[in-house]
Amino acid sequence: MTWRLVRYELAMIRRNRHAWWTLLTLAALALLSFANLSLEAARANADKREVAAAERERWLGQGEKDPHSAAHYSIFAFKLSPTLATLDSGIEPFVGQSVWLEAHHQNDMLDRPQQKASLLQRAGLASPAGLILTFAPLVAFLLAFVAVAQDRERGTMRLALGASAHPRTIVRAKTLAIWGGMAALLVLPLAALALMVAAIGGRLDTDILLRVMAWTVLMSAYLALLAGIGIVVSLRAPNARIALVLLFALWIAMALVLPRTASSAVDALRPLPSSQAVRQQMLDEAAAYWTAEDTKRHQAQLLARYGVARLEDIPNARMAELDMVERHSHQVFDRVLGALYGRVADQDRLFSGLGFLSPTVAAQSLSASVAGSDFSHHHHFIVSAERYRRDLVNAMNADGMAHRADSNERHINDVRLWSAIPEFTYPEPTLGGTSGTAIPALVALALWLLAVTFLVDRAARRLMP
Structure with a gap:
């Protein structure tokens, strides 16, 4: 009986042209x-692959030179667009897509797509997830208003209850009809297209399949929650007019006001230092250029490390000093940038926790995490690129230190050393393999679902003929 009622409710919703055409x-x-987004990602990734190949040729074709000079000559690393950023672009428009990997510096990411974004992209409404998270509440509430409030005004629901239909069955059918219609039109086609595009691009694997399934479940749960909220408000409101006003106000608060309020609260409670302050701290603790006093201190440390009395007794004192300073900079970068990235993760964790204020906030955090477009995934790329940079620079310095050279000469190497450095490749992390900053949002969304389920059941029990 329930499924016959669901089909009937869907038919009734489709007859209301305003609500159906809005969906x-x-x-x-x-x-x-x-x-x-799929076309943009395909073009951008093709350009990145082309430039990366040219960068590799430039690196191999740099000719004979001192290995440490080659470390400064270095190379760009490019971040391909996450496979599922076409579902939820997350922070991708706001973060760099390439980085210059050179000795002594952990450089900032460059080429932020937001610099060339449209007005909709700047408003965060250019991705499917952004549209669903923002406007699906309005559509769900409109459908609930049509399915419940107007039925009550016309007396249709009273007739159904008088015909011995169980109130819980009626409410359940209306909720399932709204949820099923929205999920079938908003979520399932996008999930199928995401899998198809990933397969065409040769990026479909088990992890992508799991991510698409998780995103489908997440968005379906969000839509079910919205349908339940709309049904409860429509049932409990004194009349259809008040129900419509309450639903519209609830949409504004839940999908528009509270997410921005949560973001502002996070900025106020977990402020970040300016990029200039962070960069200056790194320069102060790991200067790229040395004073005469710095050189004397470095030389004393080298003599103690090698256990000799003269610099001439060190096979390649210049390269040894460069390597020592380089490794010191690694410690500085890990400490300074590690603290910064930790604070960003704290911001994400706090924002995720504020999902208790609004299910839209919780779903927003979870959607970006599942799609691989949140900060934890971006940080994974930063760490991978930095690890490659350090391996490259360390290999260049190690080759120099392995060959004796006095202060007036430098060891020279060629393409045999350059080609020993592998190309930069970046495997995307698996689902669950990055920071769990979205876990509070998962808990919040689960509690929202439990609360709304309880309220729907309670509203159904109070429904009288």
Whole structure:
């Protein structure tokens, strides 16, 4: 009986052209957004691969030179767009896509897509997830208003209850109809297209399949929660007019006001230092240029490390000093940038925890995490690129230290050494393999679902003929 009622409720919803076409419009916008992001990602990734190949040729073709000079000549590393950023672009438009890997410096990421973004992209509404998270509440509430409040005004629900239909069955059918219609039009087509695009691009694997499944479950749960909220408000409101006002106000608060309030609260409670202050701290603790006093201190440390009395007794004192200073900078970068990235993770964790204020906040955190477009995934790339930079510089310095050279000459190497450095490749982390900053959001969303389920059941029990 329940499924017959669900089909009936879906038919009733489709007869209301205003509500049904609102849902179809949102679905069309989400699909257009997905198509646009897919084309942009394909073009950007093709350009990055082309430039990366040219960078590799430039590195191999740099000719004969001192290995440490080669470490300064160095190379760019490029970050491909996350496979599922077409579902939720997350922070990708706001972070760099390439980094210059050179000796003595852990450089900032460059080429932020947001610098060339449209107005919708700057507002965060250019991805399917952004559209669903922001406007699905409005659509769900409108459908709930049509399914419940107007039925009560016309007396249709009273007739159904008088015909011995169980109140819980009626409410459950209406909720399932709203949820099923929205999930079928908003979530399932996007999930299928994401898998198809990943397969065409040769990036479909078990992890991507798991991520798409997780994103589908997440968004479906979010839509179910919205349907439940809409049903409860429509049932408990004194009349249809008040129900409509309450639902509209709830959409504004839940999807528009509270996410921005949560973001502002995070900035106020967990402020970050300016990039200039962080960069200056690194320069103060690991200067790229040395004074005469720095040189004397370095030489004393080298003599003690090698257990000799003269610099001439060190096979390649210049390279040994460069290597020592380079490794000191690694410690500084790990301490200074590690503290910064830790504070960013704290911000994400706090924002995720504020999902208790609004299910939209919780779903926003979880969606970006599942799609691989949150900060924890971006930080994973930063760490991988920095590890490659250090391996490259250390290899250049090690080759120099392995060959004796006095103060007036330098050891020279060629393409045989350059080609020994592997190309930079970046494997995306698996689901669950990055920081768990979104775990509080998962707990919050689960509690929201439990609370709304309880409220729907309670509202159904209070429903009288």
